[in-house]
Amino acid sequence: QLPEAEVEKQEVQPLVETPPPPPLKSSIKFTAPVIKKDEEVSDEEELKSQDELTQSKVNISIADVKGNDEEHGQDIADFREVIAEPVVEEEKPYEAVEQMPTFPGGETELMKFIRDNLKYPVIAQENGIQGRVILRFVVSKTGAIDNVTVLRSLDPTCDxxxxxxxxxxxxxxxxxxxxxxxxxxxxxxxVFKLL
Structure with a gap:
């Protein structure tokens, strides 16, 4: 008799409204010249002089664009691609994994580190307080210690x-x-233990 499979529910991300496009000026894309015979070229297709292009007030740009604001609009060539930074979701810590995190040198080194670095609070010593404080913390992907919390308290100074x-x-x-x-x-x- 197998336990029922757990089905993970994925949260649906809400749609983010994009701002309306900015006003644009009309522009024409520069097209590469094509060699034709004189008879095949109409007057409208003939190359215009620099003066005629300047007076025509037509923007030559990276694409053919039908503008919506000739006076205050922007040329499409001035735009840069804006890439939104991806939202980095913080990974939820696991309760149990295939290979649990370990202190460098193993459990004996961990106990030695605690023994060598733990300073028994004077107030707790004077009041004869002894026992154990149970802590819970996260060992991050990099091995750093995060989110240290007290699961079982002994005394505020000992905690x-x-x-x-x-x-x-x-x-x-x-x-x-x-x-x-x-x-x-x-x-x-x-563990806090009086000798």
Whole structure:
């Protein structure tokens, strides 16, 4: 008896309204000359002199355009292609992956790092507070530590110290899914124990 397959629902992106096109001047595309016999050329097709072209107020451009504003419009050749920057969607961290993220050197090095860098808060020591703070954080695609949150609190001073130590960790070896680095949630207990 197989469990029912999960169907991922994809969000439909709303349509973004594009602004109306700017006013354009009429322009004619420069066409390459064609060699013909004199008898085949009509008076209208004859080459115009530079003076005639200047007086005609016709823009020679990259395309034939029927304008909609001759006085204030722009020449189509002045436009540049505008490419909208793609919206980078932040990848949601995975709960579990094929290859979980690891601290450089493994779990023993991780425990050693915490032991060497954890400073027991004086107030917690004086009040005899001991126990564990459970933290959850994201090991990003690059191995950096992000979004450190307290799942189970012990004492505000101990919580703050545990977060500080986790944030000071070197980059981890990121988790992998289908051979690609992916962000992964990681839960870590930090133990405060009085000697």
């Amino acid at each position: 703050k110290e545990a977060i500080r130590v986790v944030k000071s960790m070197p980059k981890w070896i990121p988790g992998k899914q289908n051979g690609n680095n992916v962000p992964v949630y990681f839960t870590l207990p930090v």
